Structure formats: structure tokens, C-alpha cells
Amino acid sequence: MNLGLLFNPTSNVMVVQVEDSQLVKKYIQGDEKAIEALINRHNSRLTGFIYSKVGDRELTEDIFQDTFMKVIRTLKRGAYNEEGKFLPWVMRIAHNLVIDHFRKHNRMPMYNSKESYNIFSLLGDDKLNAEKQLIKEQIDSDLLKMIKELPEDQQEVLEMRIYKDMSFKEISDNTGVSINTALGRMRYALINLRKLVEVNNIVLTN
Amino acid sequence: MENIYTKDQNKTKLVKAKPETIQFLLSYSKSLNITEVDGLQFESNLN
Numbered sequence: 001m002n003l004g005l006l007f008n009p010t011s012n013v014m015v016v017q018v019e020d021s022q023l024v025k026k027y028i029q030g031d032e033k034a035i036e037a038l039i040n041r042h043n044s045r046l047t048g049f050i051y052s053k054v055g056d057r058e059l060t061e062d063i064f065q066d067t068f069m070k071v072i073r074t075l076k077r078g079a080y081n082e083e084g085k086f087l088p089w090v091m092r093i094a095h096n097l098v099i100d101h102f103r104k105h106n107r108m109p110m111y112n113s114k115e116s117y118n119i120f121s122l123l124g125d126d127k128l129n130a131e132k133q134l135i136k137e138q139i140d141s142d143l144l145k146m147i148k149e150l151p152e153d154q155q156e157v158l159e160m161r162i163y164k165d166m167s168f169k170e171i172s173d174n175t176g177v178s179i180n181t182a183l184g185r186m187r188y189a190l191i192n193l194r195k196l197v198e199v200n201n202i203v204l205t206n
Numbered sequence: 207m208e209n210i211y212t213k214d215q216n217k218t219k220l221v222k223a224k225p226e227t228i229q230f231l232l233s234y235s236k237s238l239n240i241t242e243v244d245g246l247q248f249e250s251n252l253n
Contacts, residue, residue: 035235036228044222064223065231072235077247 020086067094154189
């Protein structure tokens with residue numbers, strides 16, 4: 001049997017500590033005292049681990065309890081394999097239960113449809129309706145017309161930046177001007193566009 | 207305006223699970239019985 005020697009600072013003596021794996025074996029053989037020793041040994045560590053994740057005392061107690069219920073069930077079923085260490089295995093169970101809890105309570109809130117509160121007001125349809133689609137097309141064509149009125153160098157930079165999604169470095173490489181010049185042209189293109197919007201009294205919002 | 211309902215929480219850090227929780231687990235362990243019939247496992251709680 002593997003035994004570890006531990007120093008107990010309260011009693012100033014060395015105590016013999018039975019390894020986790022030995023206690024697990026004893027418990028599987030029917031020694032109920034072994035599970036008590038295991039729970040007490042890892043109580044504070046596991047509680048601290050769960051509490052650091054959930055930050056609530058009562059919830060920590062609940063998850064601690066569920067964790068060890070699962071441990072007890074698995075050990076009694078003989079489904080525990082000795083490959084890993086006992087504590088990391090227990091911690092993993094606790095971690096999964098914490099995730100389950102957050103999934104149940106945060107990610108999937110429950111909505112009930114009532115007359116005053118309709119679930120469909122929360123669930124939107126991303127697609128534009130026919131009217132909004134028409135407005136969008138109108139805005140796009142207005143904008144395109146105004147862009148055509150800009151000086152050619154500004155038009156070129158704006159098209160590359162907005163429609164072709166190129167970086168100013170790429171624009172600079174393609175047009176043969178410096179990055180600062182490209183930035184300046186973009187700035188003037190936007191200023192001029194704003195002026196054109198004002199002069200033509202166009203509304204560019206959907 | 208919406209009411210904000212809060213309850214006073216014990217802010218001190220939880221260091222250990224309560225003795226009642228441990229006691230419950232020990233009782234659960236004693237009462238849990240697994241029987242295997244034809245490769246199928248059945249759980250039962252003997253109270």
C-alpha cells in the first residue's frame with residue numbers, strides 16, 4: 001500500500017496519509033469511511049475552485065453536492081478508471097457542472113409569450129422588407145451619382161477603400177502616391193460628399 | 207422605472223462546504239445501491 005508522510009502543524013507530528021487511489025479502492029470495496037476521508041480531504045480545495053467560478057455561496061454548496069453525488073455514483077457503478085488522478089477528475093466534474101449551470105441560466109433564458117409581451121418582438125428577421133429594400137436601392141444609387149461628381153483622384157481612393165476594402169497601404173501601392181496623400185484624398189472625398197448631400201438635400205438614412 | 211430587486215448576499219468567501227452537505231453526501235453514499243442484471247445497471251436508494 002502507498003502511504004505518504006505528512007507534517008501536521010497543529011499537532012506538530014508527522015501523520016501517515018493514505019493516498020487517494022487507495023481510498024478510492026477501499027470505497028469501491030465497500031468501506032464507507034473512505035469516501036468521508038476523500039470528501040474531507042478535498043473539501044476546501046474543491047469548494048474554493050467552485051466558488052472562484054460562481055461567486056455564490058449557496059450555488060457553490062449545490063454544485064459541490066452534485067459533484068460528489070456524481071463521484072459516488074460513478075465509483076459505485078465501477079465506472080471510474082484509475083488512469084488519471086482522483087482530484088483532477090473531481091475538479092473536471094465540478095467544472096462541467098458549473099458550465100451546465102451557466103448554460104441553463106444565462107445562455108438560454110426562458111421567454112413566455114404574453115399579450116403584453118410577445119416573444120417575436122425579440123426575435124428579429126435580419127432581411128430587409130420590401131419597402132426598406134427599395135429605400136436602400138434608392139440610397140445606393142443616389143450615393144453612386146454623387147461619387148461620380150467627385151474629382152477623379154478622390155473617387156479612385158474612395159472606391160478602393162469602401163467598395164474594394166483595400167488598406168491605405170494597398171491604395172498607396174496601387175495609385176503610386178504616398179499613404180498620406182491617399183489619406184488626404186479620402187478625407188476630402190468625404191468632406192465633398194457631405195457638401196453634395198447638403199446641396200442636393202438628400203436623406204441618406206434608411 | 208423598473209424595480210431592482212436585490213437580496214443581501216453573504217459576501218465572505220466560502221472556504222468549506224457545510225457539515226450538513228457532507229452529512230447528506232455520506233447518507234446518500236450509504237443509501238445508494240447499484241444492482242447489475244444481465245449487463246444492465248440499476249440504481250436504487252434504500253432509505
